Amino acid sequence: MKGTHLGEFEELVLLIIGVLYPNAYGLAIKQEIANQTKRSPAIGAIHSALSRLEDKGFLKSHLADATHERGGRRKKLYEITASGKQAIEYNRSLRNTLWNQIPELAWKKL
Amino acid sequence: MSELKPTFTPPKSADRFLSFFCKEEWIEPIKGDLFEQYQLDRREHGRFRSSCHYWINTINFIRPFALKRNATTINHIAMLRNILKTFRRQLIRKPLHHLINIFGLAFGLMVVFLAMLWINYHQSFDQFHSKKDQIYKVMTNRFSNSGTQTSSGAILEVTEHAEQNIADIEHVTRIIANWRWPSEQCFKIDENKPCIYSKGMFADSSFFKVFDIEILSGPKNPLINPKSIALSESVARKLYGDINPVGMEYLVDNHFKVTISAVYRDIPPTSSLQFEFIAPLELAYSLWGQKVENMKSYSFITYMSLKSKDHASVQNQINGLPIADKYENLSVILHPLNEVHLYNNFKNGKATGGLATYVQIIGLFAIFILAMSMANFINLTTAQSSLRGKEIGVRKVNGASKASLHFQFLIETFLNVTIASVLALALAYALLPYLNLLIGEEIQFAPDTNFVLKLIAIITSTTLLSGIYPALILSRFNPVRVLKNLPFKAGGKRNIRRWLTITQISISGVIILLTSVFYLQLDYMQNLSTGYDRKGILVMEPTFNHIRKYKAFTEELKSNPLIREVGACNANMIDADFITDQVSWNGKDQSEQVQFKPIGAENGLLSVFELDILEGTYFNTSDTSNQIVLTESALAKIGLKQPVGQHIQVFGERCRIVGVIRDFNSQSLHESLIPTIIYQVKPENTGTFYIRYDNNRPVESIAFIEDVYDKFEPFFNMKSKILDEEYAKLYQQEKVISSLSIFAMIIAMIIATIGILGLSTFNTIRRFKEIGLRKIFGASGSQIIHTLSKEFIWIALIANLIAWPLSFWIMDYWLSGFAYRISVPYQIFPVNLLLTASVIFLLVAIQSLRVINLNPTEVIRNE
Numbered sequence: 005m006k007g008t009h010l011g012e013f014e015e016l017v018l019l020i021i022g023v024l025y026p027n028a029y030g031l032a033i034k035q036e037i038a039n040q041t042k043r044s045p046a047i048g049a050i051h052s053a054l055s056r057l058e059d060k061g062f063l064k065s066h067l068a069d070a071t072h073e074r075g076g077r078r079k080k081l082y083e084i085t086a087s088g089k090q091a092i093e094y095n096r097s098l099r100n101t102l103w104n105q106i107p108e109l110a111w112k113k114l
Numbered sequence: 115m116s117e118l119k120p121t122f123t124p125p126k127s128a129d130r131f132l133s134f135f136c137k138e139e140w141i142e143p144i145k146g147d148l149f150e151q152y153q154l155d156r157r158e159h160g161r162f163r164s165s166c167h168y169w170i171n172t173i174n175f176i177r178p179f180a181l182k183r184n185a186t187t188i189n190h191i192a193m194l195r196n197i198l199k200t201f202r203r204q205l206i207r208k209p210l211h212h213l214i215n216i217f218g219l220a221f222g223l224m225v226v227f228l229a230m231l232w233i234n235y236h237q238s239f240d241q242f243h244s245k246k247d248q249i250y251k252v253m254t255n256r257f258s259n260s261g262t263q264t265s266s267g268a269i270l271e272v273t274e275h276a277e278q279n280i281a282d283i284e285h286v287t288r289i290i291a292n293w294r295w296p297s298e299q300c301f302k303i304d305e306n307k308p309c310i311y312s313k314g315m316f317a318d319s320s321f322f323k324v325f326d327i328e329i330l331s332g333p334k335n336p337l338i339n340p341k342s343i344a345l346s347e348s349v350a351r352k353l354y355g356d357i358n359p360v361g362m363e364y365l366v367d368n369h370f371k372v373t374i375s376a377v378y379r380d381i382p383p384t385s386s387l388q389f390e391f392i393a394p395l396e397l398a399y400s401l402w403g404q405k406v407e408n409m410k411s412y413s414f415i416t417y418m419s420l421k422s423k424d425h426a427s428v429q430n431q432i433n434g435l436p437i438a439d440k441y442e443n444l445s446v447i448l449h450p451l452n453e454v455h456l457y458n459n460f461k462n463g464k465a466t467g468g469l470a471t472y473v474q475i476i477g478l479f480a481i482f483i484l485a486m487s488m489a490n491f492i493n494l495t496t497a498q499s500s501l502r503g504k505e506i507g508v509r510k511v512n513g514a515s516k517a518s519l520h521f522q523f524l525i526e527t528f529l530n531v532t533i534a535s536v537l538a539l540a541l542a543y544a545l546l547p548y549l550n551l552l553i554g555e556e557i558q559f560a561p562d563t564n565f566v567l568k569l570i571a572i573i574t575s576t577t578l579l580s581g582i583y584p585a586l587i588l589s590r591f592n593p594v595r596v597l598k599n600l601p602f603k604a605g606g607k608r609n610i611r612r613w614l615t616i617t618q619i620s621i622s623g624v625i626i627l628l629t630s631v632f633y634l635q636l637d638y639m640q641n642l643s644t645g646y647d648r649k650g651i652l653v654m655e656p657t658f659n660h661i662r663k664y665k666a667f668t669e670e671l672k673s674n675p676l677i678r679e680v681g682a683c684n685a686n687m688i689d690a691d692f693i694t695d696q697v698s699w700n701g702k703d704q705s706e707q708v709q710f711k712p713i714g715a716e717n718g719l720l721s722v723f724e725l726d727i728l729e730g731t732y733f734n735t736s737d738t739s740n741q742i743v744l745t746e747s748a749l750a751k752i753g754l755k756q757p758v759g760q761h762i763q764v765f766g767e768r769c770r771i772v773g774v775i776r777d778f779n780s781q782s783l784h785e786s787l788i789p790t791i792i793y794q795v796k797p798e799n800t801g802t803f804y805i806r807y808d809n810n811r812p813v814e815s816i817a818f819i820e821d822v823y824d825k826f827e828p829f830f831n832m833k834s835k836i837l838d839e840e841y842a843k844l845y846q847q848e849k850v851i852s853s854l855s856i857f858a859m860i861i862a863m864i865i866a867t868i869g870i871l872g873l874s875t876f877n878t879i880r881r882f883k884e885i886g887l888r889k890i891f892g893a894s895g896s897q898i899i900h901t902l903s904k905e906f907i908w909i910a911l912i913a914n915l916i917a918w919p920l921s922f923w924i925m926d927y928w929l930s931g932f933a934y935r936i937s938v939p940y941q942i943f944p945v946n947l948l949l950t951a952s953v954i955f956l957l958v959a960i961q962s963l964r965v966i967n968l969n970p971t972e973v974i975r976n977e
Contacts, residue, residue, distance in 0.1 A: 030147040047147055048174035051140070055179035067142070073153055075121060077146035 010062070010091045016041070017053045018062060018092055021082050029068070029079040030054065054082060062088030124152040125165045128172045140180050148172065197522050200505070201529055208498075215494050216534045218868045219580075222487025223531075223538035223572070225861050228549060229480035230568060231542070232854070233473050235557045238384045239455035243326045245419050248284070250428075250448035252416040255463040256693060257443045258707035261786070263693055264460035267413035268446055274410075275437040276446075282422045282431070285323045288395060288414040290316040291387070296401045298655070299366065299391065300830045303353055308831045312349050314391035316398035324419045325387070332360045332376025340396035342375035349390045350377045366393075367658075368829055370401060383556045386455045418448065425450065443695065443707055459784065459931060471928065472851045475628070479858045482621045484572075486862060488580040489614040490869045491530070495584040496611060497876035506588060507596035519589035527581030531573055549857070553850040583610075612905070615873055616913045619954075622859075622866040623917030623946050624924070629855040630942050631925040636848045638936045644688075644841070645778025646723040650809030651837035652819060653802060656682075659827045664797035668718065670822050676808045676815040681719030682800035683792075685711075688841050690780040693788060699752050699762040708751050711780055711788045712764060714795035722804045723778065730758035730773030733794045741794040742769040746777045748789035764793055782844040786933035804837070870906070870954055874961045878902060886970035895966045902965075903958040910951040918943050 010018070020036045021028040030050055038044050057063045068079040084092075132148075133141060148171055155164035205212050240246060252268035270288060277286040291297050296316070302309035319337040322329075329336065329344075336344040343364060350359050359374045366372055372393070381388055399406060420428055425448045432438065432446045449457075449465060459468035509519065546559050561569075594600075660667050661682075668680045685692060695707045702708075717733040720743065733741045742764065744757060754760055757771045780790050807815035816834070823832040842849070878885075885898055893901075922938060929935040 030143060031150050034147075046174045047151060047171050048177055048180075051144060051147075051175065052177045052179050055140075073121070073150055074146040075149040077142055077149060079146060080143035 010095055013045070013049075014053050014057055014062075015092065015095055017050065018057060018084060018088055021063065022084055022092075025083065026081065028082045033082075057088070058082075061085060062091055122153055122156040122161075122164070124149060124168045128165075128169050132172050132175065135176060135182060136180050137182050144175060144180070193518070194525070197525050198529075200522075201526050204526075208501075211494070211498060212530075214868055214872065215491055216530055216537065218487045218490040218494070218865055219531060219534035219576070220537040220541065221861050221865055222484045222490075223535055223576070224541040224545070225483045225858060226480045226572060227538055227542040227569075228545065229476050230565070231546070231557050231559065232549075232555075233477055234565070235384065235555065236456060236469060236473055240384070240386050240451050242382065242384070243324075243451070245324065245326075246451055247423070248419045248421075249324060249451035250418050250420065250425055251451060251454050252286075252418055252432075253447050253449050253460075254413065255445045255447055256695075256709070257445070257463075258695055258709045260709060260788075262463040263709065263788075264447070264463055265413070265691065265693070266415060268416040269411060269413050269441060269444070271410040272432065272435070272437055272441065272446060273414075273416050273418075275435050276418075276432045279435060280428060280431050282420055282424070282428050284419045284421050285320040286416060286418050287318040287321040287324050288416050289318075289321070289387075290395065290398045291389065291415060296367070296398055298833070300833070301349065301353055301364075301391075302368070302829070303364070309829075310349070310352055311831075311833055312346075312390035313388065314393065315387070315389040316393050316395050318395055321392070324417055327381070328379040330377045330379055331358055336376035336378075337392065337394045339373065339375060340394045340400075341372045343372045343391055343393040343397070344376040344378055345374060346380050346390045347377055348380050350374075366397070367401065370397070372397065386451075417451070461931075467931070469847060471931065472847065475851065475924070475928070476854055476858075479625060479855065482625060483858060483862055483865065484576070486618045486621050486865045486869070488576060489618045490865055490872065491527075491580040492583050493611050493614050493869060494872040494876075495527075495580075496587050497872060499584065499588050502588065503591055503596040506591050507593040510591070510593035511597065516589045520585045523585035523588050524577065524581045527584070528573075528577045531577045531580070535569065535573055552853045552857075554846065555850070611873065612909060615869060616909050616916070618866050618869045619910060619913035619950055620916040620920075622862040623914055623950060624921040625855070625859050625862045626946055626949070627917065627921040627942055628925055628928075629852075629859040631921075631929070631936075631939065632848070632852045632855050634939055635929065635932065635936050636845060636852045639783050639845050639848065639932075639934065640842060642779070642783065642934065645776055646725060648838045648841055650678075650807055650812070651722065652805040652807060652816065653835045653837050653840065654805055654819065654823070655833045656801075656803050657827045657830055660803070660823070661798055661800065663826055664716075667822065667826055670825070671805065671819065674818050676811060676818055678806040678808065679718055679722040680803065680805050681716060681722035682797050682803045683713055683715035683719045684795060684800050684802070685713045685780075686802070687713070687719075687723065687780060687804065688837065689782055689844060690790070694765070696765050697752075697762060697791070699754065700760075701753075709788050710748060710751075711790045713780065713790060713792045714799060715792050716795060716797045716800055719804060720775070720792070722806045724806075725778060726776040728774045728776060730771070732773060734772065740764075740767055740769040741772045743773045743775055743792045744771060745775055745790045745792075747787065748791050749774050751789050764791070769793055783934035784932055867953070867957065870957050871961075874902070874906065874958045877905070878961045878965055882965065882968070882973045885965045886968070886973040889970040890974070895962075898966055899959050899962045902962045903955055906954045906958050907951060910947065910954050914943075914947040914950065917946070 016037065017033060020033050020040070023040075024032055024036055030047060033054075034045060034047055034050050037050075054063065054065075058065060062085060063082050064085050065080050065082050068081045070076050070078045128148075129145065132145065136144065148168060151171065152164055152168050155167050159167075243249060251266070252273060254265050254268055256263045256265065273286050273288065277283055291314075298311060298313050300309040300311050317337065319335060321337060322335045330347060332344065336342060343366065345353070345359065353359065354362075358377070360377060362374050364372055364374055378392075381390075396406075399409065418428075422428070429446060429448045432448075438445070445463075447463065453465060453470075456470040456473065457465035457467055459466050506519065509522075543559050546557060550557055656667075664682065671677045671680050690711050690713055692712065693709050694712055695709050697708065697710050697712075698704075717735050720727075720732045728746065730743075732743065742762065744752070749757055752762065754771075757774055760771050761768050762771065763769070775792075777787075778790070779787065781787065805819060807819070819834070820832045881902070885893075885901075888898060888901070925938055929938065
């Protein structure tokens with residue numbers, strides 16, 4: 005069943021990669037998550053999630069050119085694949101379907 | 115972002131650490147991200163904080179996705195099978211080398227196993243009682259000007275008051291044991307059979323509440339009825355066979371009727387209290403013809419079980435009782451039951467070890483010997499490693515990583531250690547009966563879970579300790595050089611091997627030196643003059659009939675020329691344990707407490723022991739006044755100028771000094787000597803007869819004494835001991851340690867020999883060519899021996915220099931526990947050096963002979 009499920013953090017990382025296109029790499033993703041969600045995940049956790057998403061086929065990556073501020077090291081840039089897009093879309097539609105099924109009455113009491 | 119900003123360098127060590135664990139493909143992006151983060155951090159924070167953050171982030175990458183995987187598709191089973199196959203082939207190809215290796219380890223492990231059994235045996239003493247942590251032995255410290263003496267009893271009155279007044283005390287039980295009579299009973303139910311001597315005890319009824327003794331038949335507490343006796347299973351079986359004797363009647367001493375109230379399971383050998391029967395204290399009083407009221411100030415072996423763990427507080431409470439003031443120079447100490455067996459020596463009122471010291475020494479010896487055999491193993495394995503160069507080269511060329519080679523050699527070591535352990539267990543099992551015989555103990559070979567756990571721990575640690583270094587060395591070979599037959603470095607650093615040999619020889623030196631000191635001290639104590647001739651004295655235990663007809667009995671004995679002298683006294687002449695300070699004389703400083711050992715004796719005793727008279731005479735038999743004989747040292751304490759004819763007070767009685775005798779030993783030499791005084795008592799008040807017989811005809815003499823015994827006491831059989839044998843028993847512990855260390859010494863020497871032989875063989879083979887060249891240039895045989903043995907002579911010297919201070923320190927510590935000790939025998943140090951050097955020289959010389967007779971052309975041509 006590996007490759008079908010998308011966890012909450014994985015979904016967040018996937019979306020952020022889309023947002024950052026075409027400059028999505030480890031540290032940039034971490035900073036963007038920090039800006040948008042006020043969460044500060046460890047950089048190791050980001051890479052771990054990226055590796056998992058790549059294994060599931062939701063991401064593809066390539067190495068960019070070396071830059072000075074990285075001490076001459078190359079960035080690993082990520083892009084969403086078609087099946088990655090499918091996975092976020094599935095999550096989104098599922099959420100919408102469920103959202104629409106909630107009766108109005110449920111909100112009344114709040 | 116395009117212009118160049120100054121960059122900060124992150125900590126290199128963290129980078130190295132990352133490279134250590136991280137997969138190659140991930141290092142680039144991860145390092146880049148970490149670097150970038152570090153630059154950001156440095157702009158806002160200091161260097162230290164940024165570096166810490168860098169480290170934390172690095173460590174945070176220890177996650178499954180990033181970790182290196184050596185060989186993800188290794189077939190472990192196939193690999194293991196290959197390792198096993200290689201190991202088997204090695205064994206077949208070089209059986210001698212492996213046998214030496216394995217036996218070296220097996221000897222070391224055997225010593226460890228035997229030591230473990232021995233230590234375990236002594237540590238398991240008294241551990242079978244459920245209340246073991248709450249039980250304390252009540253002992254008494256006696257203060258005086260000459261120091262504090264600790265005796266193993268407590269005064270009845272004091273312990274009674276303690277029991278009534280101190281809430282933390284749960285039960286108190288007083289015991290009469292170790293008195294020859296009535297603690298030793300001659301059981302007889304059939305007129306025609308000889309009686310069976312059994313040692314037992316008399317105790318308070320709370321005894322069974324304090325100690326866990328399993329009752330096989332009868333009530334839970336068999337001591338409630340004062341006219342009862344409980345027998346051990348084996349005594350009951352000996353007397354009554356398969357019939358259950360509970361409820362039957364028995365005549366103690368052939369006249370005192372009691373009921374057999376219970377049969378209990380035999381006391382295990384690991385109990386410090388040993389008794390084959392047990393009866394209420396009241397029975398002992400009745401046998402003695404004493405009333406309880408008269409016994410108040412007597413000392414009894416006493417045990418207490420406490421409700422609280424705080425025995426120090428209870429001890430203070432007992433010593434603070436009003437009754438304690440009555441015995442002003444005495445104070446009670448509570449000695450935990452868990453320590454009664456191991457800590458049996460007392461110095462200045464505190465337990466200082468005794469057996470515990472020996473447990474430590476034996477444990478140390480075992481670890482030492484194991485270390486020696488591990489050093490051997492490492493030496494031999496690395497020395498022979500060059501022979502496996504090709505195998506390792508091929509493995510490496512085929513893609514074996516260092517880690518897998520490490521694994522292979524560790525598995526091989528593990529196999530060697532396991533085989534050695536099995537061998538060692540078998541050897542230990544086979545040797546244990548002989549060891550038991552040698553040291554007179556009853557150690558069982560019963561591996562429990564604890565033993566198995568320790569065994570696993572020992573195998574693991576031995577494998578790791580002796581396997582890691584060879585594994586590192588072997589996996590280091592450069593495959594290209596090995597396979598192209600180029601010279602390559604093999605066998606690790608020669609220095610390490612040299613130091614391992616030095617360690618071995620110094621350890622064996624320590625063991626040899628300590629063993630000789632143990633032996634010399636034991637020999638010194640056993641042969642130290644006791645002040646009289648110990649040979650040819652029989653210690654006889656009289657019954658009431660002998661004591662009553664003492665004069666007739668003596669005359670009957672002396673009618674035979676085989677019997678020289680007969681005497682009687684109320685103490686054990688070789689280990690008198692009664693001490694008193696109730697001796698006073700004119701001019702004595704009343705604030706001073708001077709201790710004496712009083713022995714009550716009848717006149718014949720002085721003749722039996724042939725105690726040299728210096729002044730005055732022995733007791734005058736016709737004179738009925740209280741007479742007393744002082745030893746030299748007692749006289750020195752009292753300090754009278756003209757002692758003979760003067761009076762001193764002993765136990766409040768006025769006694770006339772009739773003579774002064776030369777000092778003799780009346781106790782074991784662990785403690786310092788307390789001056790002995792001998793006062794006259796009537797034969798009726800003695801308890802032990804001493805008979806000097808013709809030592810040239812001992813069998814006839816003893817047979818004759820037996821005949822006379824039976825004439826006066828037809829009901830019982832004679833119970834007798836030879837004084838000299840009893841004297842040797844006083845030093846049983848020292849004999850045990852001496853025997854054990856001689857055993858350890860032999861094993862240590864064997865292992866050291868294997869070690870030296872292995873190393874010198876290797877060195878000799880390695881230097882074949884050199885020797886060949888030397889011979890061509892005209893070196894003589896003795897020059898070659900010199901070249902080969904030079905290194906070893908240095909090794910012997912350095913090893914001795916290490917062993918000397920270490921063993922000096924241990925032997926000085928051990929000897930300080932004796933009041934009568936040899937001084938450290940310095941001559942054994944150079945003797946040891948000479949011994950090791952000559953053994954080493956001999957071994958190396960034998961090796962060299964092989965080379966000397968070699969034709970140099972053969973070795974040099976072999977290119």
